[in-house]
Amino acid sequence: MSELTYDDFKNRVNIQDLLVDAGYQLNRRDGMRYPSYVRIGSDGKRVHGDKFIVTANGLCCFQPPERKNYNVISFIKEHPTFFAEYRPGMSGDRLVNLVCNRILNHPIADRVTRDFEKQRETRPFDINDYETHGFINGNWESQKRFYLYFQHRGINLQTQRAFSDHFFLATRERGDGKKYTNLSFPLSLAAWPGKDVVGLEERSRPNAEGKTAYKGMAVGSNATEGLWIARLENNRSDMGFTRPIGEANDVYWFESAFDAMAYYQIKINEPGNVGYHDLANAVYVSTGGSPTKRQFSSMIEHTPKAVHHLCFDRDRAGRMFAINFALQKDGRVFSSHLTQDKKTLVVTDLTNGLKRHELPLEPFNFRDVCDRLGIDSRGIGYEPCDSRYKDWNDQLLDKPMENEESQTRGIKR
Template sequence: MREGELTYDDFLQRLNIQEVLIDAGYHLNRRDGLRYPSYVRIDSDGRRIRGDKFIVTQQGKCCFQAQQQRVYNIISFIKEHPHFFSEYRVGMSLDRLVNLVCNRLLNHPIEDRTTRIIQPKRDILPFDITNYDLHKFNPQDRATQKKFYPYFKSRGIDLYTQYAFHRHFCLATKHREDGAAYTNLSFPLTLPKGDGTVVGFEERGRARMDGSGSYKGKAEGSNSSEGLWIASPARTPLSEAKHVYWFESAYDAMAYYQLHQKEDKDLRKAVFVSTGGAAGQQQFKSVIEAAPHAIHHLCFDRDRARQVYAINFALTHAGKVFTSKLSKNNMLVIRLINENLQCEMNLEPFDFQLITATLGINPVKEPINKKEVVHDDLDIGDGYLQEMKMTCMDEYEAACAEGASGEELERMRENLSAIEDVIRGYSISGSTFQKCILYEPAADGYKDWNEQLLAKIKLQESAHEEVAREEEPEQERQARFHR
């Protein structure tokens, strides 16, 4: 260690999370008071961006989002939200990013680019699956399935979805030198163009009894820059995939499948990919090269960093050499290196199609016969679909005003989402094209697909309880009332 070089411990002791939030472009939300300070992002018109708020906890050392169970300290916040910081460049080491940001905030000069975070005292060896005891899910053996219950129950992942993906997860137990052992639900990471060798695990722990969340991360030594969870219920090889669905977690991928598999019978043949956290350009490139003819569905979370992932994917798919970062005023700064161009884009409101079209990377395949694009065996055009969408929106607004049930509103949202899906793959400037990239976040109001699944399950449970109460005999209802 060179004299004067700072470590993670120095950063954690000398900085508080509020300084990092402010540097990332967040503003103190005075309406929430100072006992539990909260920080929000502001759009270009000076209005709060809905759903993008962090609450400070643990005496200013950590923060969390109300709709999430993840608690961040200074280090993990920077690593999970790299695009918030001016130092970030696509493909750079996240440890180096932490070093640059924290040293700048502490006004600690960095001599040159060789300055880096000090490596741990012991070297981390490459991932080796033989260091783990594996317990696999057997669809024909109920006894093997029971151990997975606490990992999937809290996420709303049902047994049928577990059957569909059973080849792509396991329980992995690692024994420490002190005799202790720990077990996690593990999703194997492989290389898109590799031979199937497991190069790491995306890991999830049991849900905690107090509801405060659970461990999530990657196994020690995992190849995080290239490795991905690659799964297909029908065992479709990535090279033969017609559709590739992108997520940041295997839980979200399974939730998406559970929500859509009944109406899309071909979903079993699709390939589901999880980056296991921050999505890297090398991961994008490898999958694009391995599945050059696939349609890619970007199902990342709805927050700003994940929207930037979607744009980065489109740039990578278009073969661009680029850097991208979010400025403090929430503008996306993109530099196209080979073209020697730089542009700034306002991401509020976020419109993926408009942004990619503006960048000249709106990705489409060759024009297809318009008669091949049908819905319920009818030859319909984009104008008809747009009219149908407007009608559905009017009906939804009327239903909200009239106090329709939550289940009815959810059904109407699903219908509207289905129409939007068809429109995405339909006409551009009067000609019909098939898009190579579709932006598919969870429905408005949900952070991710797992949150949407849990909300749907809760809604169904409430509806069942209401039906049960209505069917309850009058005498029993009266007796319960008097008790």
């Protein structure tokens, strides 16, 4: 059967059918001259401001108040997360082909997806490109260089010494001959924790205003699978672990290594809270920003006995990460995204047919959301910071949130 072209799609796929496929419903009570399609929330009511109106020619639609017209091609490309076929990093052209061919019931041959962006990437990360300086317990001279990186984060010497095997300073020379140094948290794979450094979660020294000027991943880092993995008893995250993480009873998840260290410092100083022995035997994990499914699945696979404590940021994105983890641990095939106003989480579950869920994130109760999705959440603890703060480091600094919309995710992947 011959392949269909974009012209075929525009001529054969009805924009109204596409809107219905994307989760919208015909608004029969609108009373307008042209059909309008609205999204219905989990409460059975219209989602305010989420509406598309079909144009006079019936071939396009627009979302008021903007008058930007979308045909079937541009609608799919600019709203990829509306469709079950979407996967992060997928080519827009590939998505258009999959969606339109499915709607037209037109078989499409499987093919190996080629990612041209990855072909243009630089060579893989190599730790030998860096000169490293370690934090050596019992050697004050080695420790002094770390002061400015941790002081503005409120992370004290006791905590630095506890995590000392899991960070270092890494210096690299640029092409112009200048050198730069960052505080670096080594990434490795859950299958081989610490044995091979596959990237670095990096933080620069604070600028004159006391803010971190740079935070991100080192060039060539495997940020899709790599994790900062720290275990505090007799382990080195750049030389291989002496105790396997598979025996761990607890895994604590964070979006930043700083948050993991802040959590430890807060808990170790709280009377009657988690004991030192438990904290020392735990595995601390940083995803270095927005977590990926492969980061989740690999750690879940290699820590079968552990309770997973989800200590992600308290903002809406952090709540989405917690639900994504629960879905992954429960073996679901899914995609998820936040709506444009960031107030609703949309989950498309393909595990047993197509199911679409719209879940308000205000107020948020992790167990209730898991129950609504039918997720077995045993072995998962939802443990964000105090509700006044965005993350654990802000709680350590006693830096309350002003409002969530002003917060930035800030970490480049």
